[in-house]
Amino acid sequence: MVDTLFLGIAVLTIVSAIAALEMRSLVYGGIALMGTLGGIAGFFILLDSPFVALFQIAVYVGSIAVLILFTIMLVKRELIFQKKEDTKRRYAGIGLMLIVMISLGAVVFNSGISSITTDEPAVDYREIGEDFLIYYWPALVAMALVLAGSVTGAMILARRHDEVEDEVEDEQRTD
Amino acid sequence: MSNELIDFVIVSVALLAIGIYGLAVKRNFIRMLFAVEIVINAANLNLVAFARFLPHSGGQTFALFSIAIAAAEVAVGLALIIVAYRMYKNIDVADFRSLKG
Numbered sequence: 001m002v003d004t005l006f007l008g009i010a011v012l013t014i015v016s017a018i019a020a021l022e023m024r025s026l027v028y029g030g031i032a033l034m035g036t037l038g039g040i041a042g043f044f045i046l047l048d049s050p051f052v053a054l055f056q057i058a059v060y061v062g063s064i065a066v067l068i069l070f071t072i073m074l075v076k077r078e079l080i081f082q083k084k085e086d087t088k089r090r091y092a093g094i095g096l097m098l099i100v101m102i103s104l105g106a107v108v109f110n111s112g113i114s115s116i117t118t119d120e121p122a123v124d125y126r127e128i129g130e131d132f133l134i135y136y137w138p139a140l141v142a143m144a145l146v147l148a149g150s151v152t153g154a155m156i157l158a159r160r161h162d163e164v165e166d167e168v169e170d171e172q173r174t175d
Numbered sequence: 176m177s178n179e180l181i182d183f184v185i186v187s188v189a190l191l192a193i194g195i196y197g198l199a200v201k202r203n204f205i206r207m208l209f210a211v212e213i214v215i216n217a218a219n220l221n222l223v224a225f226a227r228f229l230p231h232s233g234g235q236t237f238a239l240f241s242i243a244i245a246a247a248e249v250a251v252g253l254a255l256i257i258v259a260y261r262m263y264k265n266i267d268v269a270d271f272r273s274l275k276g
Contacts, residue, residue: 003177010186017190020209021197033209036190040216043186046178047227052238056219059242064212064249071253072205079266085200093200101192108188114181118228127232128239136236143243150247154254160261 006046013039026072026080034065048122183224190217204256204266208249215245 016035023029037060044053072080132140190213197210219238226234256266263270 002182006178006182010182013186014189014193017193017213020213021193021201021206026203026205029206029209033212036213037216040220043183043220044223047183047223049223049227049235049238052219052223052235052242055239055242059246060212060216064246067249067253068205068208071256074257075205075260075266076264079203085202090200093196096199097192097196100195101188104188104191105185108181108184113184114179116180116228118230120230123226123230123232123235128235131232131236132239136240139240143240147243147247150251154250157251157254158257 009039009042009046013043024081026075027069030065030069030072033068034061037061037065051125051128180224180228183220187217187221187224190214190220202267202269204259204268207268208252208256211252212245212249215241 013036016032016039019032020029020036023032037056041053041056041061044050044056194210194212194214194217197213198207201207201210219241222234222238222241224234226232226238259271260266262273
């Protein structure tokens with residue numbers, strides 16, 4: 001049986017996901033996306049996973065949403081409000097969305113998922129720590145390297161190339 | 176627990192469908208990034224829901240990995256948006272035609 005809290009969070013998450021994609025202004029869209037990400041964190045708390053929920057709030061609602069909002073501020077004002085999509089593509093997209101929803105929904109309802117219930121206690125965060133440090137430590141190291149590499153790559157990509165500076169560098173190289 | 180696994184999976188399917196709609200319809204680079212984020216979050220919700228109901232810690236571990244990798248993906252995606260905006264003065268993906276054969 002679904003409780004009211006679950007229903008509230010589900011409505012918040014889905015409505016703000018639609019708003020994030022459909023709102024005219026990208027800034028409001030970004031704020032609506034924060035609502036979706038926060039709603040997901042609420043689901044994690046309902047699922048007795050406070051550790052993942054805190055991680056979600058710190059990484060997604062805290063940093064990614066702010067990063068997105070700052071990027072939006074760097075873009076010209078007209079582009080923030082611009083909406084160029086034809087009606088045909090829009091209806092095709094809605095059709096695709098309904099097909100995905102109905103087909104996956106049918107698969108979910110016909111599978112044995114609806115019979116899965118549990119009375120067992122939630123997973124302790126110590127188990128997650130053990131997972132990270134005993135079983136998945138090579139993946140953890142690889143992930144750290146990927147994160148460091150991607151952040152460095154992002155900074156190099158976004159670096160402003162001034163033509164004068166480049167010319168000076170080229171001259172220094174030829175000397 | 177009053178909620179069942181299927182409730183969470185249905186919300187996850189709805190979010191996935193909304194994300195796919197965004198990826199198919201939107202031509203704005205930032206909106207497409209929003210759609211990708213929604214899809215990733217739908218996947219994370221599924222992982223954590225199954226981890227709770229099976230119960231197994233693997234789902235939560237993978238969700239944490241996924242959140243960290245998604246953060247890296249967003250950083251690179253936003254850097255690409257800034258570069259593309261500098262080159263084309265636009266963030267409409269239909270205008271990015273340099274690699275078109």
